[in-house]
Each structure stands twice: as C-alpha cells, then as structure tokens.
Amino acid sequence: MSDTAYARTARTTPTRYRERATWEREEIHAVLDSTWICHLGFVVDGAPVVLPTIFARVGDRLYVHGSTGSRPLRAAGADEGMPVCVTVTLVDGLVLTKSAFNHSVNFRSVVAHGTAHQVTDPEELAVALDALVDQAVPGRSADVRAANAKELAATAVVRLVLDEVSAKTRDDGANDDEADRGLPHWSGVVPMRTAYGTPVPHPDSTAALPGYLAELG
Amino acid sequence: MSDTAYARTARTTPTRYRERATWEREEIHAVLDSTWICHLGFVVDGAPVVLPTIFARVGDRLYVHGSTGSRPLRAAGADEGMPVCVTVTLVDGLVLTKSAFNHSVNFRSVVAHGTAHQVTDPEELAVALDALVDQAVPGRSADVRAANAKELAATAVVRLVLDEVSAKTRDDGANDDEADRGLPHWSGVVPMRTAYGTPVPHPDSTAALPGYLAELG
Numbered sequence: 001m002s003d004t005a006y007a008r009t010a011r012t013t014p015t016r017y018r019e020r021a022t023w024e025r026e027e028i029h030a031v032l033d034s035t036w037i038c039h040l041g042f043v044v045d046g047a048p049v050v051l052p053t054i055f056a057r058v059g060d061r062l063y064v065h066g067s068t069g070s071r072p073l074r075a076a077g078a079d080e081g082m083p084v085c086v087t088v089t090l091v092d093g094l095v096l097t098k099s100a101f102n103h104s105v106n107f108r109s110v111v112a113h114g115t116a117h118q119v120t121d122p123e124e125l126a127v128a129l130d131a132l133v134d135q136a137v138p139g140r141s142a143d144v145r146a147a148n149a150k151e152l153a154a155t156a157v158v159r160l161v162l163d164e165v166s167a168k169t170r171d172d173g174a175n176d177d178e179a180d181r182g183l184p185h186w187s188g189v190v191p192m193r194t195a196y197g198t199p200v201p202h203p204d205s206t207a208a209l210p211g212y213l214a215e216l217g
Numbered sequence: 218m219s220d221t222a223y224a225r226t227a228r229t230t231p232t233r234y235r236e237r238a239t240w241e242r243e244e245i246h247a248v249l250d251s252t253w254i255c256h257l258g259f260v261v262d263g264a265p266v267v268l269p270t271i272f273a274r275v276g277d278r279l280y281v282h283g284s285t286g287s288r289p290l291r292a293a294g295a296d297e298g299m300p301v302c303v304t305v306t307l308v309d310g311l312v313l314t315k316s317a318f319n320h321s322v323n324f325r326s327v328v329a330h331g332t333a334h335q336v337t338d339p340e341e342l343a344v345a346l347d348a349l350v351d352q353a354v355p356g357r358s359a360d361v362r363a364a365n366a367k368e369l370a371a372t373a374v375v376r377l378v379l380d381e382v383s384a385k386t387r388d389d390g391a392n393d394d395e396a397d398r399g400l401p402h403w404s405g406v407v408p409m410r411t412a413y414g415t416p417v418p419h420p421d422s423t424a425a426l427p428g429y430l431a432e433l434g
Contacts, residue, residue: 011261011266037306037308037322039256039258039267039269039304039306040267041256041258041265041266041267041302042265043260043263043264043265044228046260046300047260047300047302047330048258048259048260048265048266048267048300048301048302049228049258049265049302049328049330050256050257050258050265050267050302050303050304050328051304051328052256052304052306052324052326054322083263083264083265084265085258085264085265085266085267086267087256087267087268087269089254089256089269091254091411093414094353094354094413096354096357096430097361098361098362098421099361099362099363099364099368100346100347100350100358100361100362100363100364100368101346101364101365101368101371101372103350103361105254105271107269109269111266111267111268113264113266129317129318130317133317133320136311137311137313140313141317143402143403144314144315144316144317144320144402145315145316145317145397145400145402146316146317147316147317147318148318151316151317151318154318155318173417173419174419174421174422176419176421180362181421182421183362184423184424185360185361185362185422185424186360186416186418186422186424186425186426186427186430187418187419187421187422188416188417188418188419188422189416189417189419190413190414190416190417190430190433191413191414191415191417192411192412192413192414193411193412193414194308194409194410194411194412195409195410195411195412196311196407196408196409197310197407197408197409197410198408199403199405199406199407200390200405200406200407200408201403201404201405202390202391202393202404202405202406204315204391204393204398204399204404205391205402205403205404205405206401207401207402207403208403209403210403213313213403213407216407
C-alpha cells in the first residue's frame with residue numbers, strides 16, 4: 001500500500017460505479033469514525049452468517065465485539081484466525097427520481113476483508129474495550145468503572161487489521177434520464193441521519209448529564 | 218413451522234440472551250417492515266462478503282436488490298441458488314451503565330438464513346421492484362414512471378423465502394451490578410432513531426411535495 005491508500009485488490013474493486021469507490025486511508029477512516037455499528041460476516045459450515053455488533057477503530061486496527069457471535073468467534077483461536085468481512089454503512093438520504101429504475105440512496109460504506117483474531121492479551125483487550133466504549137460515546141471510558149479481570153475474561157473481541165478495505169460513497173442528487181425530466185413526478189433527495197434523543201437517566205443515576213453526552217449527535 | 222411462528226433451528230437459536238429472541242412471524246415482520254436497508258452476506262471462494270443493499274418484504278418473501286453485488290448474484294442462477302444470510306438491524310438506543318462491562322445497545326434485528334434465487338420471471342420482477350420502492354417510501358411506486366423491459370433486464374433482484382429466521386430485541390434500561398449502583402457515574406439510555414430531513418427537490422421537479430413524502434419519518 002502507499003502511504004496514503006490501501007492497496008486495491010479484485011474484491012475491493014467494484015464492478016459497477018467504480019467512481020464511487022476509494023481506497024484512501026483518511027477517507028476510509030472518516031467513514032469508520034462516523035459510527036460504531038458494523039455487520040460482521042463469517043462462514044459456518046460453508047454458509048454465511050451476518051451479525052450486527054459494535055466496533056472501534058484504533059489506527060489501522062478494527063476491534064469487533066464478538067459476544068453476539070461468541071460461539072464461532074471463540075472457536076477462532078488466536079493463532080489460525082477466522083476469515084471475516086466487516087461492513088459499516090451510513091445511510092444519508094433517499095434519492096427519488098421520476099423513474100422507478102433510477103431511484104437511489106446516498107450512503108457511505110466501508111467493506112473490510114481479512115482474517116480476524118481473537119484478542120487474548122489483557123493489555124490489548126483493555127485498550128480495545130475502552131475504544132469500543134469511546135467509539136460510541138467519546139470520553140465515556142474515563143467516566144465508568146473499568147472492567148475487572150473476570151469481566152475481561154468474559155468478553156470476546158476480535159481484531160481485524162485494515163489492509164484489504166475500500167469505501168464507497170454516493171452523495172448526489174436525483175439523476176433522471178433526459179427523456180424523463182419533463183414528467184410530472186416529484187424528484188429530489190430526502191436527507192437522513194441518525195438522531196440522538198434526550199438522555200433518560202436511570203433512577204440510580206444522580207450525576208448531572210456529562211458534557212460528552214450533551215454533545216452527542 | 219406453526220401458524221404463527223417460524224421453526225427454530227440450531228443457527229436461529231442464540232447461545233446467549235435467548236430471552237431476547239423470537240421466532241414469531243408477526244414480530245419478525247414488524248421489524249423487517251420498519252426499515253429498508255439490509256446487509257446481504259454470501260460466500261466467495263470460501264470467504265464471507267457482506268454488502269449493504271435495499272430489500273422489501275412481500276408476505277414470506279424477501280426481495281433483495283443485488284446490483285451492488287451483481288457479479289456473484291448473477292452467477293447464482295435461478296436453479297441452484299446461493300446460500301445467503303440477510304440481516305436487518307435497527308439501533309434504538311445507547312445503554313450506558315456505571316461499569317464499562319455492562320454497557321449495551323437497544324436494538325431490533327432480524328437474521329434470515331437460506332438459499333436466494335435470482336428473480337427471472339418478468340411479472341415477479343415487476344412486483345419486486347414496486348415493493349423495493351414502496352418499502353422505503355410507501356405509495357411511491359404508483360407515482361413514478363414504471364420500469365421498462367430494458368430496465369427490468371438490467372436489474373438484479375434475489376428472492377429469499379423466510380423460513381429459517383429469527384429476531385432479537387433489546388428494549389430495556391441500564392442494568393448495573395448491585396455493587397455498582399452507588400457509583401457516581403451517569404447511567405441511563407440515550408434514545409436513537411433514523412430521522413428524515415426536509416426533502417430537497419431537484420430543479421426539474423415542479424410538483425408539490427407528495428403526501429407520502431410529507432408523512433415519512
């Protein structure tokens with residue numbers, strides 16, 4: 001790979017809409033850093049399994065929380081690892097055109113391929129867990145009781161080094177065929193975003209709302 | 218399967234948090250009907266691939282738009298089909314506890330396993346395309362130029378019959394250990410939802426905003 005971009009491979013080079021793809025490290029990291037939910041794909045008995053879970057990026061490493069898929073993830077020992085695909089998607093808008101066919105979606109996505117390894121080193125696991133908390137709520141890991149040894153042992157996290165990875169983005173208006181432009185239908189974009197609501201404290205929670213929660217969104 | 222529930226199998230029975238799972242048809246359909254983005258998993262040369270795309274539910278069928286993965290999907294002919302996993306996820310809230318370990322997420326998800334087949338019948342394809350448009354914007358398919366034969370031929374849609382499928386839901390507050398309850402950290406839930414912004418018309422669009430767009434959200 002170059003200093004600024006990940007190397008392209010056959011499976012990170014799309015067959016369609018290639019102009020939407022990028023391998024630039026900064027652009028890929030920016031998409032990853034905009035969310036904290038991923039979809040983790042792996043193979044069990046030849047069949048694909050896709051589970052939603054949380055992730056964090058630390059440099060060129062993705063840490064993926066594996067509890068929802070603990071059976072296969074724990075089977076993937078630290079040495080041999082497990083082939084995975086980690087996909088991160090943000091939906092930014094509905095694109096409505098005058099023809100059904102040209103409808104589209106504005107989005108940002110990252111697809112990372114590779115071999116995931118379970119994190120077994122206690123120090124790396126502690127770093128990964130802090131990162132998982134801070135990916136969703138920056139600053140939160142410094143304002144909680146840290147995991148103890150028993151909790152660390154009960155947590156399955158896998159590491160995927162970013163290497164074979166690309167991002168795709170569509171950020172554009174409605175693209176109708178020339179022949180459709182005079183049709184009377186509404187066309188345009190309906191923006192979308194993930195919105196955070198007002199935090200609801202637990203009855204046990206007597207602390208003032210932390211600044212890092214007031215800033216979410 | 219019973220009249221009201223899909224049959225449970227080993228891979229639709231979670232190993233953890235089994236109380237969060239359901240196989241009830243109505244509950245699964247309700248989750249599916251709450252969104253229109255899915256993550257489609259399939260296997261290429263033994264490795265998993267997960268791509269975001271749009272889907273629609275029509276009865277017990279999922280129709281999944283395959284253009285982003287057209288290479289493998291077109292390879293999956295109508296007869297043999299392709300093993301897939303279709304996963305749909307809605308994130309409803311961040312759950313912050315006083316310990317790092319007990320942090321959680323409120324969510325609804327559906328995971329469907331099975332063999333997908335490319336839709337080749339023109340009538341079924343037309344139904345599927347209308348459904349794909351209406352899943353995102355109910356009522357829209359009646360207010361566009363319908364796809365012509367050339368456009369239908371250029372569209373890859375696969376069908377997955379819902380059969381081996383389950384939903385998982387967490388909708389709860391912060392669950393701290395008894396020993397952590399007196400800690401001074403904020404705990405509670407930050408609600409989340411997908412929000413639609415104000416529609417932005419294309420310069421060619423002179424129609425008034427349709428009612429079905431005003432009602433989105």
